[in-house]
Amino acid sequence: MDDLSGHLRTVKRITFFFLSVCFIGWALLPEYKPLFGGLVLGAAASLANAFHLSWKVQRVGALSAAGVVKRHNLGFLTRACIGLLAVVIATKYFSFSLYATVAGLFVAQLATLILGIRAKRGYPAVRQSTDERGENN
Amino acid sequence: MGALALVAAAIVFGLGALGAGIGNGLIVGRTVEGISRQPELRGTLQTTMFIGVALVEALPVISLVLAFIFLGQA
Numbered sequence: 787m788d789d790l791s792g793h794l795r796t797v798k799r800i801t802f803f804f805l806s807v808c809f810i811g812w813a814l815l816p817e818y819k820p821l822f823g824g825l826v827l828g829a830a831a832s833l834a835n836a837f838h839l840s841w842k843v844q845r846v847g848a849l850s851a852a853g854v855v856k857r858h859n860l861g862f863l864t865r866a867c868i869g870l871l872a873v874v875i876a877t878k879y880f881s882f883s884l885y886a887t888v889a890g891l892f893v894a895q896l897a898t899l900i901l902g903i904r905a906k907r908g909y910p911a912v913r914q915s916t917d918e919r920g921e922n923n
Numbered sequence: 924m925g926a927l928a929l930v931a932a933a934i935v936f937g938l939g940a941l942g943a944g945i946g947n948g949l950i951v952g953r954t955v956e957g958i959s960r961q962p963e964l965r966g967t968l969q970t971t972m973f974i975g976v977a978l979v980e981a982l983p984v985i986s987l988v989l990a991f992i993f994l995g996q997a
Binding site: 789790793794836839840843844846847850851853860862865866869870873884888891892894895898899901902905 | 943947951954955958959962965966967968969970971972973974976977978980981983984985987988991992
């Protein structure tokens with residue numbers, strides 16, 4: 787299995803869990819709505835950034851493995867603009883907390899960091915089933 | 924205050940972009956080199972590159988948002 791796809795799937799799962807916690811907080815604690823709204827918007831933008839980065843990394847890897855000599859970039863400007871767009875939408879249109887939105891922009895990165903440290907320590911980034919581990923053969 | 928805010932925005936985004944550019948260049952260069960030498964390790968190297976680039980790019984995103992906040996106060 788491709789390592790990056792499994793890693794990204796775990797990051798997606800963690801971010802969706804975080805989003806669900808934020809939505810529950812939004813519903814149960816209306817006085818903290820700007821905080822949870824900013825976190826939701828930032829985390830959604832962060833997940834979009836993670837998907838975009840994964841697509842770009844896979845493209846760079848494929849081109850390198852094929853030996854294609856061609857200019858390619860990682861698309862940082864697109865990701866920066868997505869982050870900026872999230873901040874502008876949060877502050878101008880919904881009056882969410884700016885600091886919560888900026889903090890939410892790093893949810894996927896934090897999940898990536900924690901999963902990377904776990905993988906370096908020997909824990910698998912993706913939990914495999916018994917079939918995948920070959921225990922039922 | 925206005926001129927100082929402009930200078931602050933320029934410094935924060937300029938230095939953030941400089942550091943991220945150097946870091947990204949090192950990460951991508953070494954990963955491409957590794958994949959070219961050992962294409963069978965592509966999956967592992969791509970994952971390491973994804974983690975590194977995601978962490979490196981957190982700083983310029985923060986600096987970009989800070990720069991626009993400073994520009995808004997100029």
